[in-house]
Amino acid sequence: MNGDFINALREIQKEKGISEEVIFDALESALISSYKKNFGASQNVEVEMDRTTGKVKVIALKEVVEEIDNEYLEISLDEAKQIDDKFQIGDFIKIEITPKDFGRIAAQTAKQVVIQRIRDAERDVIFDEFINRENEIITGQVQRISKSNVYIDLGKTEAILPPVEQIDGEEYNQGDRFKLLILEVKKTTKGPQIILSRSHPNLVKRLFELEVPEINDGIVEIFSISREAGSRTKIAVFSKDPNVDPLGSCVGFKGSRVKVIVDELKGEKIDIVIWSKDIEEFIANSLSPSKVLKVMANEKEKSAVVVVPDYQLSLAIGKEGQNARLAAKLTNWKIDIKSESQYKEECE
Structure with missing residues (x-):
């Protein structure tokens, strides 16, 4: 291990955004395992790596005792006094025991650890970046x-x-x-x-936020979205500013804004409707493009009967009931659609 290795670590830190200290800590832990594997597992050792030169030292940690039972873990008081007269029974001494060929083992270990750490750190960096997105x-x-x-x-x-x-x-x-x-x-x-x-309703919401500055600025808000991906989406919007038309903002000049979204969704139909506090008005709007003659809402049951012109019944219900189903999801109300003649018959 030498200065070249330290320089390489610094390059990794710059390129990969991995903390130098993280790699050093991992290296020291791995070198302890390598030492024990090659030179004896019974010792209590630490590995110290110089952050500037890359020089590695293996340090044995030994307890000062009167009588030695385990020479790998203990040192006599007499020997300890020879190192420093201040040592007492129960103290711990650090003694360097770096083997001669430990540099070769350290280099091999370092390569494996650095590769693994780079992988782990890159994964962490990616996770941290995307978890917030x-x-x-x-x-x-x-x-x-x-x-x-x-x-x-x-x-x-x-x-x-x-x-x-x-x-x-x-x-x-x-x-x-x-x-x-x-x-x-x-x-x-x-x-x-x-x-x-690609199928989640929030994809449509985010696309509108990208394409419509008024939504991005918070002037126009999306109240709700109902979507059957690949076929049709209904989106309810309203404006906080009476001078800003929410429908016009979303559609754009000659339909330019909504066209970008439809193109991105490969031709998925998008109905933009106006949300209203008046639930009957909102339900009528939600059945766009069908015309609605009358809405009778039952607040308690959150259900409504909607009357449409006879010639608009199939349009209001939609192919396989899609328009009515999306309107119900959009408003979160149960909607029963009747033609004008059906309604008159029932009333009679």
């Missing part, structure tokens, strides 16, 4: 696909897009770039595992 949006490139899992290159690390978080029908080919939601970051024995999502 859960629920954020990130851009990644498809690296490989294995057993329906899509592995995404995030630069410093690889993340996983499991089948359940993929958009049905969306193709993932090597080299494709996507915006994804960091859903969860977990610590595992193999390092941090980063779970991504």
